[in-house]
């Protein structure tokens with residue numbers, strides 16, 4: 283048993299989708315969520331810059347004595363998870379686009395990965411592609427502007443539906459029947475995606491990552507005492523009012 287908090291971070295509101303799933307699975311855990319909005323978006327930044335932020339945030343979360351850190355961001359996982367694990371003694375849970383379940387579930391064996399440029403170009407995704415890329419045709423699309431729309435509270439706006447429609451038009455026309463949301467912000471685009479393409483199967487790994495985090499705590503005997511009320515504390519590096527405004531609208 284361990285009453286210390288769990289740390290979680292993302293560039294903004296995206297990782298709240300993971301925090302929500304984790305809170306349902308492990309309601310006794312207190313989560314400290316670091317939203318790095320002063321450096322949002324991570325997607326177009328060089329990996330070294332995102333890695334520097336991941337290290338700075340980890341130092342900050344460790345000051346609050348977190349027992350586990352969930353990198354609730356595909357871009358930061360791609361840029362830094364290997365180095366974080368080497369540098370810090372705390373366990374980390376990271377994210378990678380869910381190509382495996384998507385390839386298994388795609389009827390026509392044609393999937394499209396929607397992610398940030400940092401995730402698509404990162405080594406983690408290259409390895410997943412090598413491992414599971416033969417099981418289906420895989421198209422990759424960089425979701426230019428989409429995380430920004432979510433962060434601005436425009437996840438369901440008509441212009442966001444139009445962007446999603448344009449970005450995925452090529453792969454869908456070519457027969458893709460499954461889209462993998464390779465960025466935690468995109469989880470909040472499900473309604474926009476389904477408005478643009480109602481027949482598309484939409485896959486994300488937020489639930490799987492939340493389950494993995496709970497499993498790591500359980501295996502290391504780090505779970506908080508059952509029955510204790512958990513909760514979410516926020517640290518926002520940028521405009522906290524804007525962050526909260528978007529968060530409550532999701």
Ligand code: DGL
Pocket residue numbers: 292293294296297322323324325326354355356357358398401429464465466467
């Ligand atoms: N939420 C982040 C991810 O999962 C990226 C958003 C951004 O570009 O900052 O990749």
